[in-house]
Amino acid sequence: xxxxxxxxxxxxxxxxxxxxxxxxxxxxxxxxxxxxxxxxxxxxxxxxxxxxxxxxxxxxxxxxxxxxxxxxxxxxxxxxxxxxxxxxxxxxxxxxxxxxxxxxxxxxxxxxxxxxxxxxxxxxxxxxxxxxxxxxxxxxxxxxxxxxxxxxxxxxxxxxxxxxxxxxxxxxxxxxxxxxxxxxxxxxxxxxxxxxxxxxxxxxxxxxxxxxxxxxxxxxxxxxxxxxxxxxxxxxxxxxxxxxxxxxxxxxxxxxxxxxxxxxxxxxxxxxxxxxxxxxxxxxxxxxxxxxxxxxxxxxxxxxxxxxxxxxxxxxxxxxxxxxxxxxxxxxxxxxxxxxxxxxxxxxxxxxxxxxxxxxxxxxxxxxxxxxxxxxxxxxxxxxxxxxxxxxxxxxxxxxxxxxxxxxxxxx
Amino acid sequence: xxxxxxxxxxxxxxxxxxxxxxxxxxxxxxxxxxxxxxxxxxxxxxxxxxxxxxxxxxxxxxxxxxxxxxxxxxxxxxxxxxxxxxxxxxxxxxxxxxxxxxxxxxxxxxxxxxxxxxxxxxxxxxxxxxxxxxxxxxxxxxxxxxxxxxxxxxxxxxxxxxxxxxxxxxxxxxxxxxxxxxxxxxxxxxxxxxxxxxxxxxxxxxxxxxxxxxxxxxxxxxxxxxxxxxxxxxxxxxxxxxxxxxxxxxxxxxxxxxxxxxxxxxxxxxxxxxxxxxxxxxxxxxxxxxxxxxxxxxxxxxxxxxxxxxxxxxxxxxxxxxxxxxxxxxxxxxxxxxxxxxxxxxxxxxxxxxxxxxxxxxxxxxxxxxxxxxxxxxxxxxxxxxxxxxxxxxxxxxxxxxxxxxxxxxxx
Numbered sequence: 001x002x003x004x005x006x007x008x009x010x011x012x013x014x015x016x017x018x019x020x021x022x023x024x025x026x027x028x029x030x031x032x033x034x035x036x037x038x039x040x041x042x043x044x045x046x047x048x049x050x051x052x053x054x055x056x057x058x059x060x061x062x063x064x065x066x067x068x069x070x071x072x073x074x075x076x077x078x079x080x081x082x083x084x085x086x087x088x089x090x091x092x093x094x095x096x097x098x099x100x101x102x103x104x105x106x107x108x109x110x111x112x113x114x115x116x117x118x119x120x121x122x123x124x125x126x127x128x129x130x131x132x133x134x135x136x137x138x139x140x141x142x143x144x145x146x147x148x149x150x151x152x153x154x155x156x157x158x159x160x161x162x163x164x165x166x167x168x169x170x171x172x173x174x175x176x177x178x179x180x181x182x183x184x185x186x187x188x189x190x191x192x193x194x195x196x197x198x199x200x201x202x203x204x205x206x207x208x209x210x211x212x213x214x215x216x217x218x219x220x221x222x223x224x225x226x227x228x229x230x231x232x233x234x235x236x237x238x239x240x241x242x243x244x245x246x247x248x249x250x251x252x253x254x255x256x257x258x259x260x261x262x263x264x265x266x267x268x269x270x271x272x273x274x275x276x277x278x279x280x281x282x283x284x285x286x287x288x289x290x291x292x293x294x295x296x297x298x299x300x301x302x303x304x305x306x307x308x309x310x311x312x313x314x315x316x317x318x319x320x321x322x323x324x325x326x327x328x329x330x331x332x333x334x335x336x337x338x339x340x341x342x343x344x345x346x347x348x349x350x351x352x353x354x355x356x357x358x359x360x361x362x363x364x365x366x367x368x369x370x371x372x373x374x375x376x377x378x379x380x381x382x383x384x385x386x387x388x389x390x391x392x393x394x395x396x397x398x399x400x401x402x403x404x405x406x407x408x409x410x411x412x
Numbered sequence: 413x414x415x416x417x418x419x420x421x422x423x424x425x426x427x428x429x430x431x432x433x434x435x436x437x438x439x440x441x442x443x444x445x446x447x448x449x450x451x452x453x454x455x456x457x458x459x460x461x462x463x464x465x466x467x468x469x470x471x472x473x474x475x476x477x478x479x480x481x482x483x484x485x486x487x488x489x490x491x492x493x494x495x496x497x498x499x500x501x502x503x504x505x506x507x508x509x510x511x512x513x514x515x516x517x518x519x520x521x522x523x524x525x526x527x528x529x530x531x532x533x534x535x536x537x538x539x540x541x542x543x544x545x546x547x548x549x550x551x552x553x554x555x556x557x558x559x560x561x562x563x564x565x566x567x568x569x570x571x572x573x574x575x576x577x578x579x580x581x582x583x584x585x586x587x588x589x590x591x592x593x594x595x596x597x598x599x600x601x602x603x604x605x606x607x608x609x610x611x612x613x614x615x616x617x618x619x620x621x622x623x624x625x626x627x628x629x630x631x632x633x634x635x636x637x638x639x640x641x642x643x644x645x646x647x648x649x650x651x652x653x654x655x656x657x658x659x660x661x662x663x664x665x666x667x668x669x670x671x672x673x674x675x676x677x678x679x680x681x682x683x684x685x686x687x688x689x690x691x692x693x694x695x696x697x698x699x700x701x702x703x704x705x706x707x708x709x710x711x712x713x714x715x716x717x718x719x720x721x722x723x724x725x726x727x728x729x730x731x732x733x734x735x736x737x738x739x740x741x742x743x744x745x746x747x748x749x750x751x752x753x754x755x756x757x758x759x760x761x762x763x764x765x766x767x768x769x770x771x772x773x774x775x776x777x778x779x780x781x782x783x784x785x786x787x788x789x790x791x792x793x794x795x796x797x798x799x800x801x802x803x804x805x806x807x808x809x810x811x812x813x814x815x816x817x818x819x820x821x822x823x824x
Contacts, residue, residue: 011625013448015438016593016634019431022453026427036425038460040452041434048450055467071602072624073612105777107797113602131801152626154804213428275715281701282694285715289693292769292802300721302714303687303697309712309755313725343721357704390704 001172003029004060005039006052008067008077009151012041021066021153025160031179032165034062034172044068049080053146060144062168067151069134071113078121078137081148085139087121092135095126099133127163131155136163145171180235181213181222182242183256184249185403189214192221196245203238216392217399251406258402259287265409266297271346275301276314276339278326279353279369283398299345304335314338325364327352329381332370340374348374349405355393367393371401373408380408413584415441416472417451418464420479420489421563424453433478433565437572444577445589445640446474456480461492465558472556474580479563481546483525490533490549493560497551499533504547507538511545539575543567548575557583590641593625593634594651595668596661597815601626604633608657615650628804629811663818670814671699677821678709683758687713688726688751690738691765691781695810711757716747726750737776739764741793744782752786760786761817767805781809785820792820 005025011017022039029036037060042048044067056063068077082089096118103110117133120126127136127147132155139146147164149156184192189212193200200210208231209224223238225231243250252261266273275285285301288294304310307326311318315338316331324330335350353369360366367386372379382404386396417437423429434451441448449472454460456479468475480489494501508530515522529545532538539548539559544567551558559576561568596604601624605612612622615635620643625632635650637643655662664673678685687697697713700706716722719738723730727750728743736742747762765781772778779798784791794816798808 010623010636011634012435013438013451014442014591015435015440016625016632018435023424023427023430026425028427030426038452038454038464039425040450042450051469052450057463070624070626072605074623105797106779106799108600108603111602111606113605131799131804154628154801274721277694280698281706281710282689282697282713282715285694285717286692286698286806289717290803294693295717295771298693298717300715300717300725301694302725303694303712305697305701305707305710305712309686312756313712313714313754342725344724359707391702394698 001034001168002037002059002061003034004037004056004063006063006065007039007041007151008044008049008065009041010043010074012067013043021151021156024153024157025064025066028160028165029064032168034168044074044076046076046080049077050084053081053084056144061172062145062147064147064149066149066156069117069148069150071111071117071133077148078119081137081139081146082121085121085123085141085146087123087139089119090122091118092120092126093118095120095128095135098128102133125167127159127167129155129159130162131158138164138167178228178231178235179222179224180232180239181220181254182239182250183252184219184221184246185217185251185258185399187219187246187249189219192219192246192249196242199238199241199245206234206238208235208238217396248403248407251403258399258406259290262288262402262406262409263291263294263297265406265412266347267293269409269412271297271409271412272299272344273297273347273349274299274339274343274345276335276343276348276350277301277303278305278310278335278351279355280351280394280397280401281305281355283394284349284351284401287398287402299343302339302342310335313342315342327354327364327368327370329370329372329383332372333374333379333381336372336374337379346376347405347409349401350374351397351401353393353397355397356388356390360388369393369397369400371397371404373405375408375412380404413446413580414449414471414473415446416449416468416475418475418477419451419453419563420456420461420477421453422455424479425455433563433568436565436569437476437478440569440572440577441476442589442591444580446580446584447589447638456486456488458488458492461489462496465496468556473584474557474559476559476561478561478568481529481560481562483523483529483545489560490531493549493551493558494533497533497553497558499535499551501531502534503530504532504538505530507532507540507547510540510547514545537579539571539579541567541571542574543570550576550579589636589638590643590647591634591636592644592647592651593632593666594654594662595664596631596633596658597629597663597670597811599631599658599661601631604631604658604661608654611650611653611657618646618650620647620650629808660815660819663815670811670818671702674700674814674818674821675703675706675709677818677824678759679705681821681824683709683821683824684711684756685709685759685761686711686751686755686757688747688755688760688762689713689715690717690722690747690763691767692763692806692809692813693717693767695806696761696763696813699810699814711755714751714754722747725754727754739766739776739780739782741782741784741795744784745786745791745793748784748786749791758788759817759821761813762786763809763813765805765809767809768800768802772800779805781805781812783809783813783816785817787820787824792816 125138340348356366537550768778
């Protein structure tokens with residue numbers, strides 16, 4: 001199955017928006033078993049869209065077009081496609097009902113422009129958009145399939161996952177290759193590669209492929225087999241060995257996240273949790289509550305950004321801060337232990353550090369963080385050192401704190 | 413000057429790398445005065461590169477190709493281009509000297525593969541790469557210019573800025589095109605289009621272009637002029653009118669964010685701020701502290717996720733929750749007013765709502781939020797209704813809360 005992607009939008013051409021849709025579609029369709037032959041980006045003008053359609057090569061099985069389906073004047077993709085394939089537009093009742101319901105639920109008035117979004121080309125297969133008002137469309141033209149999707153990533157992705165891929169799977173025999181991904185945190189890519197070198201060599205000799213997929217704080221390890229499911233057990237055995245090699249780093253597989261692993265453990269043991277955050281400023285709490293049902297274990301937090309609040313609300317002894325500084329082992333420990341009492345939780349995790357880019361000193365440079373985890377029995381405290389980008393530091397600090405928390409709650 | 417961009421690389425097609433080069437070139441060349449007609453991404457195969465060269469339309473003045481100039485076997489762009497234009501390869505002495513110097517400076521051995529990087533097509537103009545070993549190339553073919561650049565962003569950008577743009581400026585009389593972008597929050601794209609219809613019509617009649625760029629909770633409005641800076645004042649006048657049309661939505665221009673606008677105002681008026689969050693669970697605090705220097709205005713927060721913490725730490729009267737429910741105008745108001753006292757801040761903003769996907773009722777559906785802003789003089793309370801995706805709701809809730817806060821702090 002050979003695929004071409006066409007992105008429509010001046011904001012992409014002039015670089016105001018980075019084309020993440022093409023990357024996401026490339027990744028998703030490659031995993032699905034398709035081969036992306038080419039992607040292009042064009043202006044939202046009738047003539048440009050027509051030229052792109054004219055230029056589709058015969059070898060392509062499926063063209064996926066994103067963008068230009070909104071309700072405003074510069075959204076012309078639907079009209080151009082309908083005219084190009086000689087189809088008339090008519091109200092699509094199901095889409096109209098969905099749009100009406102969409103606005104009703106949000107207590108917002110429905111405008112004529114939204115009503116017109118239910119006008120769809122007769123003869124196309126409609127791909128419902130559960131996250132928005134611009135439906136996707138599937139056109140059969142000669143032996144090719146032309147798909148038109150909205151450009152809003154959150155809408156486009158849901159249509160692809162829930163509507164398009166099942167239909168494409170029916171239509172094409174894709175040679176599904178089997179792969180499984182493990183998640184690690186806290187070891188850099190090259191250090192990890194060094195540490196698991198002999199494991200990786202054995203795996204490659206065994207006819208399997210390994211890919212490293214790094215992102216800030218994390219490295220995913222994906223094992224691929226082109227023999228499909230028959231290699232499943234072999235791959236599982238390799239991952240079991242990997243768990244023994246890097247227990248502090250490897251935290252899960254596939255859809256697991258640090259938070260889902262932590263949440264599962266807390267719920268199993270009926271433990272409640274809270275945070276007392278300084279440098280992470282709520283990001284840790286936000287992550288811990290990022291899954292539905294978080295109220296089963298998460299109680300609340302104190303974000304003691306200023307020293308005044310650390311003392312007044314966080315109950316940290318003023319002298320501790322004077323003697324050790326706010327970014328210190330002692331203050332991190334006190335924040336977690338006092339926070340445990342104030343919030344009335346079983347486990348409290350605290351962070352105090354210097355996110356940067358300013359505020360560092362020779363002794364306590366930007367990127368330094370102390371993290372403490374207070375439980376009924378014991379308080380664990382550790383420090384970590386990161387770089388000098390504020391955004392990146394906050395991300396790394398939260399990932400590190402979550403992995404530290406995961407490792408400790410798994411011992412309970 | 414009409415430009416086409418071609419990116420070469422399988423890692424782009426399969427979505428392992430997001431194509432930031434195309435966005436950067438789009439932005440840089442647009443500001444330079446060129447018009448990007450189309451961009452495409454192709455595989456690093458000889459036949460694919462040849463097809464892309466064959467397909468260049470006559471209207472294009474300049475094609476910029478990135479990628480495939482490295483020293484490894486999968487880097488074939490140079491060889492394909494030389495063969496396609498019938499040029500022989502020979503050692504380019506200046507480039508060779510540069511590469512030798514490059515390795516010497518780094519105390520690294522120079523490999524045969526690097527020596528071969530100095531083999532360049534005879535007859536092309538060499539664009540020196542001061543940040544690496546792969547030189548850029550400029551080919552004149554009929555009346556078109558074909559440029560080949562390395563794909564490493566840091567190398568490519570320096571060649572463009574220091575070598576390519578000066579040469580292009582000599583060759584073309586570019587009519588620098590001018591654009592300015594305004595940011596709005598809280599009005600959907602279609603509702604916004606309806607509301608500013610006559611403004612937009614006037615603008616278009618005036619020879620200007622308008623683009624809507626929506627993202628969750630936000631719509632950017634970009635006015636474009638192909639007449640360059642001479643339209644600057646005209647565009648500013650249109651934006652002034654727009655500010656009067658949608659004061660609650662329009663919050664800034666170009667690099668402004670809701671937080672930067674709020675922070676500026678708070679610092680000017682020496683006001684401190686804190687948050688008391690339930691459904692946003694720290695995301696609001698995290699946003700407010702996302703810029704360096706946040707400690708000049710941000711003190712801290714209370715994340716009272718559970719009712720127990722709303723009562724015990726947040727000082728909300730238990731009866732208020734019993735009588736009205738935790739998601740109510742009364743509780744939002746109390747959270748903000750009590751939070752102001754507990755945190756000792758000038759302004760306190762509170763959120764209480766149902767992020768979902770579970771927890772909604774007929775009367776209080778998923779997506780409902782109450783937001784309160786307590787100041788010394790007055791407390792402002794408003795409710796908003798969003799959809800049923802948890803992630804999206806949290807994003808929308810935070811954007812809405814920030815814009816509500818912006819609007820109120822601008823009145824102070």
